[in-house]
Amino acid sequence: MxxxxxxxxxxxxxxxxxxxxxxxxxxxxxxxxxxxxxxxxxxxxxxxxxxxxxxxxxxxxxxxxxxxxxxxxxxxxxxxxxxxxxxxxxxxxxxxxxxxxxxxxxxxxxxxxxxxxxxxxxxxxxxxxxxxxxxxxxxxxxxIIHQEALCAKSIKLSTTMATVTKFTNLIRGGNRSLTHRKFLTLLEEMDSAYGDLLLHTEVRWLSRGKCLVRFFELRHEIATFLREEVTNSAELQNDLEDVEFLRNLAFLTDITQHLNVLNLQLQGKKQTICQMVGFVDSFRKKLHLFKSALDKNNLLHFPCCRKLSEEEEEEEEEEGLEFRDYTEIIEDLSSEFDRRFNDFESFRPDISLFSNPIHCDIESQPGHLQLELCELQCDPSLNTSQVTGIDFWKLLSPERYPLLRNWALKLCSVFASxxxxxxxxxxxxxxxxxxxxxxxxxxxxxxxxxxxxxxxxxxxxxxxxxxxxxxxx
Structure with missing residues (x-):
């Protein structure tokens, strides 16, 4: 069963x-x-x-x-x-x-x-x-996971994703088993890093990122396959040689991978709302870091963009590609996160107290908890404790901290996803x-x-x- x-x-x-x-x-x-x-x-x-x-x-x-x-x-x-x-x-x-x-x-x-x-x-x-x-x-x-997925869909590069899907369907779509077998043979002969393309499924959270990574890494093999095996594919071949398409592809692959990391962090059972909001806050800080880096065309956090830029630099014997213009997409994504996660703001004071009760400002906390917080912040055994999160609140004595324990129990009972x-x-x-x-x-x-x-x-x-x-x- x-x-x-x-x-x-x-x-x-x-x-x-x-x-x-x-x-x-x-x-x-x-x-x-x-x-x-x-x-x-x-x-x-x-x-x-x-x-x-x-x-x-x-x-x-x-x-x-x-x-x-x-x-x-x-x-x-x-x-x-x-x-x-x-x-x-x-x-x-x-x-x-x-x-x-x-x-x-x-x-x-x-x-x-x-x-x-x-x-x-x-x-x-x-x-x-x-x-x-x-x-x-x-x-x-x-x-919270649905909202993260909706934020990911707001990235204004849907045409690039549609083109990737067109390539994938051409090679391994319905009724193309012979074409697909030929492509697999080519990948084996070229000793490629990956053995096949992946299909994209909208309902699967991580599908788009995995599909893009695989496509980006196999873009040279795909170009070779189209030239040798697929007739009437001149337009698609041009896409794989178009610098603008490749720039969009590299950036979309990198930012989607960062979103996939966040999505994986948010998955899992019995997570508290404090943990999940912490992951989202961390990603929002990363977006500011990404924008600052792209303003200087620093591709440290964008491996696919950096790889593409280095390839172009070697081929053209000049400076690598520019990615500064993608800061606008980062800004829009950051604004989307601010807008969609606004309903979690009402929990922000509770999350702050739950995460750092030892050093919180007691006077700004709810009145019924203030006296027990005074006791807690002066409790030597709790001050020296190395545990955090829900494990810390388990240490509180029910007799000495009944109101604080009850408050923490209520917060930990919340389903955040x-x-x-x-x-x-x-x-x-x-x-x-x-x-x-x-x-x-x-x-x-x-x-x-x-x-x-x-x-x-x-x-x-x-x-x-x-x-x-x-x-x-």
Whole structure:
């Protein structure tokens, strides 16, 4: 079930276990395996039992936690059904964090809840608007990873990306298997650094950067291949010789790679909002550094641009290429980050206090925390502690710092991204595929809960809950 395999695979596993026992001359063990019921129907019932136990455990965690938040995201499965996933992030008094699937909602008719788009946080439409119409006031955030991806799309070099996609599709697009094989042979003969081009997929966060890096490194091999193997490709060959296109390609590759580094930092489960905002703040500082460097045509942080410039310098025997004019794109990207991450500014004072409680200005902090902060900043054991972040707050005594611990628990309970939903959608594609698209909504919900849960299943209590074991007939 964790492997997200078909429910009918139970019989296959049973037969393999029997054959394995017989191979070791353990016929008695093989006979016992014969009695184990693993039909599709039985496995489905067992799956439901396991899922229900996990669901009950999640409810207990929510009932006994200090604080919790929820993350919602929606996507369309292979049968064109919108699946809304709701995850809960609960934190206990000892700062133990649980992130578990709360509910799978299959939306067969009109959907009222939007996905990671900005409209989800609107005051009228979307989930947040629905909450406010029902007088439910809670802090809300638009997924930090989605916003980073939207910022990346604002780079004004879409024509360059479209041209790269045209090249890639010409070589390894649909119905071009012969052309693709010839290209692979050429790369092997030329002992290229990479063995193939990569296709670009919009829905995959890191796809564009990987595609661009591979294309930039193989641009000479691609030019050779077009000249030798592809007729009527003169226009595309000209693009690969056009300095302006190559400059755009090099810059787009470098800046997209920097964005991919940020995206990878933001991925991962159980990250606090403080960590994620810290990564974004770091990137915003990098953008200022990039602009300052490009103003001087310093390509230290742009390896593809530097490589292209050095190649042109060797070929033309003159100064390398200029990249100063790309500072405007850096400025626009920086402005886009400022605009899109504005909703995190309300958390800025809390993040600052969480990250540096020892040296914060006590008078600027919330009044109910000030007395305990005085105690904390004068506590020798905490002043000499080397731990930071959530590990530091675990050190605070509940008796001496009840208000500060409670405040930190609340902040650590916040979902800053829907990354956990995205990973569950990846599981959904394996579970409900084109070869297994008739799963009922209930069974799909059970499979996803078991597949995504980090809670241990108490099989002994499950078995003991039945009056007598069920044997295979």
């Amino acid at each position: 964790k492997a997200k395999k078909a429910l009918s695979d139970g019989e296959l596993i049973k037969n393999c276990a029997i054959k394995m026992a017989e191979a070791f001359n353990e016929n008695k063990v093989g006979n016992k395996f014969q009695t184990v019921p693993l039909s599709k129907q039985t496995v489905t019932r067992r799956l439901e039992d396991i899922s229900n136990q996990i669901s009950n455990n999640v409810k207990d965690i929510i009932a006994n936690c200090s604080y919790f938040s929820i993350a919602l995201d929606e996507s369309t499965d292979v049968s064109d059904t919108n699946q809304l996933l709701i995850f809960v992030r609960a934190i206990k008094e000892d700062f133990t964090i649980f992130e578990e699937l709360l509910q799978v909602c299959s939306l067969h008719s009109t959907t009222r809840v939007t996905d990671g788009a900005k409209s989800m946080t609107g005051t009228i439409s979307g989930f947040v608007g629905f909450l406010r119409q029902n007088q439910i006031t809670v802090p809300t955030l638009h997924c 829907t990354y956990i939903c995205e990973t569950a959608f990846s599981s959904l594609k394996h579970v409900k595929s084109k070869n297994r698209n008739r799963l009922s909504d209930v069974v799909l919900s059970h499979i996803l809960r078991v597949a995504t849960s980090q809670l241990e299943v108490d099989f002994i209590s499950l078995v003991s809950s039945f009056m007598k074991p069920q044997c295979s007939h």
